[in-house]
Amino acid sequence: MLRHIVMWKLKGSIVERKENSQKISDLLNGLKGKVPSIKELTISINSNKAPIDNWDVMLDTTFESFEALGEYQIHPLHKEVATVISNLREARSCIDFEF
Numbered sequence: 001m002l003r004h005i006v007m008w009k010l011k012g013s014i015v016e017r018k019e020n021s022q023k024i025s026d027l028l029n030g031l032k033g034k035v036p037s038i039k040e041l042t043i044s045i046n047s048n049k050a051p052i053d054n055w056d057v058m059l060d061t062t063f064e065s066f067e068a069l070g071e072y073q074i075h076p077l078h079k080e081v082a083t084v085i086s087n088l089r090e091a092r093s094c095i096d097f098e099f
Contacts, residue, residue: 001039002063002098004072007055009091014052020088021045021057027081028059035075037068055093069096 008024010017025043032041040062046054063069072078 002065002069002096004059004061004063004069004094004096006059006092006094008057008085008089008093010056010088011090012088017056018045018048024057024085024088027084031077031081034077035072037063037071037075039063039068066096 010020010024012020022045025045028041028043031038038061040060042060044058044060046056061072063072
């Protein structure tokens with residue numbers, strides 16, 4: 001099994017970042033059941049009580065293998081969501097690990 005965790009720091013004001021965090025969450029949650037290689041998918045948005053310099057959004061996904069992750073990454077729906085996110089983000093961080 002493989003965990004694929006991605007975090008984004010978004011562009012814009014605090015209000016824009018919160019609005020875009022929810023937009024990203026909605027888009028990514030929309031992939032559930034539509035991209036077959038996703039085993040589990042959870043989105044977390046930074047708390048309003050947390051420091052503003054924290055990362056804004058975290059995607060935590062589980063796949064059967066690196067091959068399944070590759071299928072996800074080339075899936076047309078994922079590519080659409082990734083394009084939207086890339087236009088909203090300031091920075092991206094990622095880790096992939098097998099368990």
